[in-house]
Structure formats: C-alpha cells, structure tokens
Amino acid sequence: MVSLRQLFLQHQAQTSDFPLMIEVEKAEGIYMYGSEGQRYIDLISGIGVSNVGHRHPKVIRAIHDQLDKYMHLMVYGEFVQAPQVQLAHALSETLPKRLNNTYLLNSGAEAVEGALKLAKRYTGRTELISCYNAYHGSTQGALSMNGSESFKNAFRPLLPDVRHIRYNSIEDLEQITERTAAVLIETVQGEAGVRTPENDYLRRLRERCHQTGTLLILDEIQCGFGRTGTFWAFEQFGIEPDILVCAKGMGGGMPIGAFIAPQEIMAAFKTDPILGHCSTFGGHPVSCAASLATLQVIQEEHLLEGVAQKAALIKELLVHPRIKQIRNQGLMMAAEFESFEVLKAVIDQAILNGVLTDWFLFCDNSMRIAPPLTITEEQIREACQIILTSIEEAVA
Numbered sequence: 001m002v003s004l005r006q007l008f009l010q011h012q013a014q015t016s017d018f019p020l021m022i023e024v025e026k027a028e029g030i031y032m033y034g035s036e037g038q039r040y041i042d043l044i045s046g047i048g049v050s051n052v053g054h055r056h057p058k059v060i061r062a063i064h065d066q067l068d069k070y071m072h073l074m075v076y077g078e079f080v081q082a083p084q085v086q087l088a089h090a091l092s093e094t095l096p097k098r099l100n101n102t103y104l105l106n107s108g109a110e111a112v113e114g115a116l117k118l119a120k121r122y123t124g125r126t127e128l129i130s131c132y133n134a135y136h137g138s139t140q141g142a143l144s145m146n147g148s149e150s151f152k153n154a155f156r157p158l159l160p161d162v163r164h165i166r167y168n169s170i171e172d173l174e175q176i177t178e179r180t181a182a183v184l185i186e187t188v189q190g191e192a193g194v195r196t197p198e199n200d201y202l203r204r205l206r207e208r209c210h211q212t213g214t215l216l217i218l219d220e221i222q223c224g225f226g227r228t229g230t231f232w233a234f235e236q237f238g239i240e241p242d243i244l245v246c247a248k249g250m251g252g253g254m255p256i257g258a259f260i261a262p263q264e265i266m267a268a269f270k271t272d273p274i275l276g277h278c279s280t281f282g283g284h285p286v287s288c289a290a291s292l293a294t295l296q297v298i299q300e301e302h303l304l305e306g307v308a309q310k311a312a313l314i315k316e317l318l319v320h321p322r323i324k325q326i327r328n329q330g331l332m333m334a335a336e337f338e339s340f341e342v343l344k345a346v347i348d349q350a351i352l353n354g355v356l357t358d359w360f361l362f363c364d365n366s367m368r369i370a371p372p373l374t375i376t377e378e379q380i381r382e383a384c385q386i387i388l389t390s391i392e393e394a395v396a
C-alpha cells in the first residue's frame with residue numbers, strides 16, 4: 001500500500017527538498033503525537049500559532065458551538081455576524097482607544113496586503129518602507145516588503161516604490177519623508193532571529209512618522225497575542241501604531257488575520273472606489289469564534305503573567321558552551337549557535353529525542369524557541385534537558 005508519506009511527496013506541493021516529514025496523529029497542549037506513538041514537545045507552537053497550546057478545550061468548545069450555528073454565510077462585511085462583531089469589539093478592548101476598527105482576513109500576508117493598500121489609499125502616497133531582514137509574508141505585496149533579496153529577487157518585478165531601512169538605525173529614519181505612505185515594521189523582528197528594538201528606536205520612528213504624515217504599521221503577526229508577555233508587544237515600548245496587523249496566534253489554531261486602524265482611516269476603503277478591499281472568507285465565523293475564545297483564554301488564565309518568568313527559566317537552563325547567546329522578548333526566543341551546521345545537527349537530534357525546535361528564515365544559526373504560553377515549569381525543565389542532551393549527542 002502507498003504510504004501517506006509517499007503520497008505527501010507525490011501530490012502535495014513541496015517548497016524544499018528537506019521537509020521535516022513528521023507525521024502527527026494528534027496534538028494536545030504542548031505535545032504532538034506521531035503515527036508510531038512518538039511524543040514531541042512543541043517548542044515552536046507551529047511557528048508562533050499555538051500560544052494557548054494545541055486544542056485548548058475552550059477554543060474547541062467555541063468552534064463546536066459555532067459549527068452548530070453557521071459557517072460561511074456571505075462575503076466579508078455585508079452581514080452582521082456575531083462572531084466577527086464580538087471579536088472586533090474584544091480586540092478594540094485590548095487596544096488604545098484610537099484603534100477601534102478591525103478588518104478580518106484569513107492569514108498574515110493577506111492582512112499585510114490590506115494594511116498596505118489602506119495606507120496608500122488614505123495618504124494618497126505611494127512609497128512604502130520596511131526593514132532589512134523583515135518578514136511580512138509571501139504574497140507579492142508582502143514579499144516586496146520583505147528584507148531579504150535572496151528570497152525575493154527571483155520573483156521580480158515586485159511592488160515599485162519600496163525601500164528598506166536598517167532596523168534600529170536612527171540615522172536611517174531620515175529616509176522617511178513626506179513621500180512615504182507607510183513604514184511597515186515588526187515590533188520585534190521574528191525571522192531576523194528575534195531582534196528587539198533598542199535605544200528608544202520605536203519612539204524615534206513614531207516621531208518621524210508623525211513629522212512626515214507617514215502611517216506607522218506595526219506587524220505583530222508573530223509577536224502579538226501574548227507572545228512577548230504583554231497582549232501586544234508595542235505596549236512595552238511606549239508607542240501606538242496607526243495600523244496594527246495580526247494573525248498566527250490570534251486564531252488559537254484556526255486560520256485568521258486582521259488589520260486594525262482608526263475608523264477614520266479605515267473609511268478610506270468605502271469610497272472611490274467602493275469595496276476598496278474585499279474578501280470572501282475574511283473573518284470566517286468559526287475562526288472568529290476560535291479567536292475570541294483564544295483572546296479570553298489569554299486573559300482569563302492570566303497567561304501573560306507567566307511569560308517573563310518562563311523565559312527567564314529557559315535562559316537559566318539552556319547554558320552550554322555551544323550556545324553563544326539567547327535573545328528574547330518574552331517567549332519569543334532565539335538561541336544562537338556557532339553555525340547552521342551545528343544548529344541543524346542539534347535540531348535533528350532533538351526531534352529524535354522528542355523536542356521540536358527550528359531555525360529562522362533569515363538567521364540560520366539560531367534556534368527558534370517559542371513554546372505555547374501554557375507550558376509549565378516542569379515541562380520547560382524537561383524540554384531544556386532534552387536540548388542539552390541533544391547538543392551533547394549531536395556535536396560532542
């Protein structure tokens with residue numbers, strides 16, 4: 001009989017010659033269970049998604065309840081659908097008053113596309129700025145904003161009038177001018193290998209955008225929804241965006257994304273032309289129900305409160321001569337090794353030993369560590385011990 005793995009390779013589009021090929025039968029909490037009974041600790045949350053763990057019971061219940069009522073009814077923005085309205089309302093309650101209007105979509109890249117279009121439409125400008133080593137998604141607009149030539153050059157021509165500045169460079173802020181519609185920036189850079197804002201950088205960026213009438217779009221697709229220890233990462237840096245983009249952890253395992261702006265800015269989509277942004281499935285009711293439950297779990301289970309302490313414990317435990325440094329903002333963490341080769345050997349060995357980690361798109365010598373926020377101290381100790389053993393086995 002043809003195995004699932006053979007069918008996977010034959011019929012499912014591949015984007016590299018080295019997929020992980022782990023076959024999972026079930027996932028629960030921080031664990032994934034393989035088809036031959038293996039148990040993996042998921043230390044990357046499906047790349048920043050399972051912030052409340054896999055199959056959180058309250059998320060599952062919300063999904064079931066919504067399935068019993070309705071699924072897709074109508075394209076985005078026409079019908080009054082309780083799951084969408086309640087989610088949009090709950091999101092605004094987590095945000096500064098100005099950010100009161102949410103456009104719901106299906107993924108991060110889609111939300112980035114919408115945010116970029118909104119900024120161009122609202123300001124009447126065309127120039128867009130993002131950072132080197134930024135990752136904003138894989139669709140053409142989002143790809144244009146990514147800060148890695150090697151990943152995007154093959155797909156040119158991309159969006160015109162896009163320029164890049166260096167993350168954390170005060171000097172480069174001068175490149176933002178009255179021509180610039182928007183600066184799109186990750187509050188904490190993810191795929192660059194967890195790079196955090198330094199020396200008042202975000203405040204200075206915010207000031208420069210105010211001076212030039214440029215909209216500041218914060219991409220919190222990876223760092224939002226509690227990942228860094230506050231509900232939104234920007235709360236820790238004393239600034240507010242004009243547009244906020246989120247996805248990933250927002251859905252508790254279901255696909256969803258959103259961009260959030262003041263109503264007055266979002267209104268630019270209503271005229272000349274009408275339907276300035278459209279989506280059939282945007283804000284799918286089942287995803288919205290899951291997202292609202294996820295938001296409530298983060299709040300009701302006080303998940304933010306444990307983040308700093310759990311990150312500190314990981315840093316305390318992961319001490320080894322092969323680990324050069326650990327960068328982090330809350331539970332968005334990167335453990336740096338001397339090279340990709342060493343890291344890859346450790347990651348492969350850790351998988352054999354039952355812990356799933358990963359590297360970063362634009363930082364291949366660093367191990368991605370971003371466990372569900374629900375991980376316990378005991379589980380952290382076990383996972384870190386397995387990583388240390390794996391280092392010894394792989395590169396001793």
Ligand SMILES: Cc1ncc(COP(=O)(O)O)c(C=O)c1O
Pocket residue numbers: 047107108109110112135136137138186190191219220221222223247248
């Ligand atoms: C910061 C950031 N922005 C955007 C995206 C794109 O999101 P999606 O893969 O849902 O399109 C990602 C995905 O990794 C991301 O990390």
